[in-house]
Amino acid sequence: MAAEQTVLQFFPSSASLSARVHPLLVFNICDCYVRRPDQAERVIGTLLGSVSADGTVDIRNSYAVPHNESSDQVALDIEYHHNMLLSHQKVNPKEVIVGWYSTGFGLTGGSALIHDFYAREVTNPIHLTVDTGFSSGEASIKAYVSINLSLGDQPLAAQFHEIPLDLRMVEAERVGYDILKTPVVDKLPSDLEGMEASVQRLLALIDDVYKYVDDVVEGRVEPDNNVGRSISDTLALVPKMSPATFDKLLNDRLQDHLLLLYLSSLTRTQLTIAEKLNTAAQIL
């Protein structure tokens, strides 16, 4: 009776799969979209990166691939794709194909076809969609993997399954959002200006904490145990030392630095003198 049991199966399971996106990718895709040919609706391209042992896909680079799209078929320039792949591998052999991207919101009929093509290049490719048209009203970037739905041995369909995407961009933070967010920045911040901004932000944060604590003490704000705990944790991080030790530490440090400053100024003065002497020697 149960001999003819058919099982609906999902391949492969995507339990631990997630993706991380390098900020460069967003920039590259947007740039390609801005520079797309006149008649093209969207941009399609290849994603490069690596897969770490725990199943996280690190998407680090991308390039656009020209394509032609009519109502029901998509023609990808495969030769271009291979040329570009070879060039990229020359520079960084560690970056391999991990999937493909397309601009626009959600999936279209053509997606499955292109996905099949990439599935031949790499097992289990990732499909990234970037909504450059802001059609959903917000900037949405989504990643999918394809899951084969089969009935017994009979493949039925492919289902796109959304996977978690990590959009924290530490790299972009390092560069500073101020220069990445605004359309035009006239001047790169110098060392000291950056320092000033950081110190100001730190002061603002300390003020916020003061205000919060005061408010709680005065009973104006409902105390939150979690916030209180993290404040006390942070305060506990300040190393406990006697004022004498601290002063010594600080003074030693200041003296070291002043010495360096002195040395470098001395060197510079030397250079100027040498320059003058050289000129004098030439005149003789």
Next chain:
Amino acid sequence: MMANPNQTMARSFVQVAAAPGEVAQPLRVVQMEGLAILKIIKHCKEFSPALVTGQLLGLDVGSVLEVTNCFPFPIREEDEELEADGANYQLEMMRCLREVNVDNNTVGWYQSTLLGSFQTVELVETFLNYQENIRRCVCIIYDPSRSNQGVLALKALKLSNSFMDLYRTNNFTGEKLREKNLSWVDIFEEIPIKVSNSVLISAFMSELEADTPVTQCDYDRLQLSTNPFLERNVEFLIECMDDLAVEQQKFQFYYRNLSRQQTQQQTWLQQRRIDNNARKAAGEEPLPEEDPSNPIFKPIPEPSRLDSFLITNQISNYCNQINGVVGQSLSRSYLMKALHDN
């Protein structure tokens, strides 16, 4: 290093007068797209501490040089066959990028550096190579080691025109340099960098990254430990000083030889005059007062000052870096003191 804007202006006017029809505007600003900056940073960082280079693509618009894209070069191999391979790679990449409508004018190159030790003869030579093919060229220098301190260490450099003229004729004698009034500060010109992003990108970034109170940048900047960085800086500085001392010795040697030769020449001349007087008294023809075949009249080649100029530049660069970092570090120390007192 943009020490003398008036001079550049004056030079360009001279050029305009000399070549009617061709308007030579001096390069004022390098405008970089965020994309190019991120690509450079990614490439340089991934291969750090190895030094890498790549090509900049963009447009030359009046006094602004726009850098809109770039691509990395593979790590250079010495092999000849591979070198041809590299050229192929470059062409292929340009062709591919053109197909997706990327600006494919070369406007210069970028390279990573270690603690700002980039002022070398190679850089000067690469620059001249580029300059031969394209009218306006710029070199972007990125220092991955400094980005860990929350600094975006990006610099746009070009060689000054007067230096290039001098380099082409290969004349680095003291006399020529004095004539041109060229000192070591005039070799490189730093050009201010402007950053631009397409509106689409800025919309995306603003949407994806809500304003956070603290960024990685702030953590990096407030990091108290700067000693490893300073140590290496001072180490490099000492090496440079040694190099400079060697160069100075070369010059001392040259001047010593020169003065010895001059005394020899004088004695020879006096001897010859005494001889000639004797011959005149005897009614014979006087001998010429010059003798090109005599080795003491052979001019001693003057050593080139290029190396010492570059080293001097390097040293002043290290000094600036030390000053900058120490300045920041001092303010951090005082900040720490204030926090601790509270």
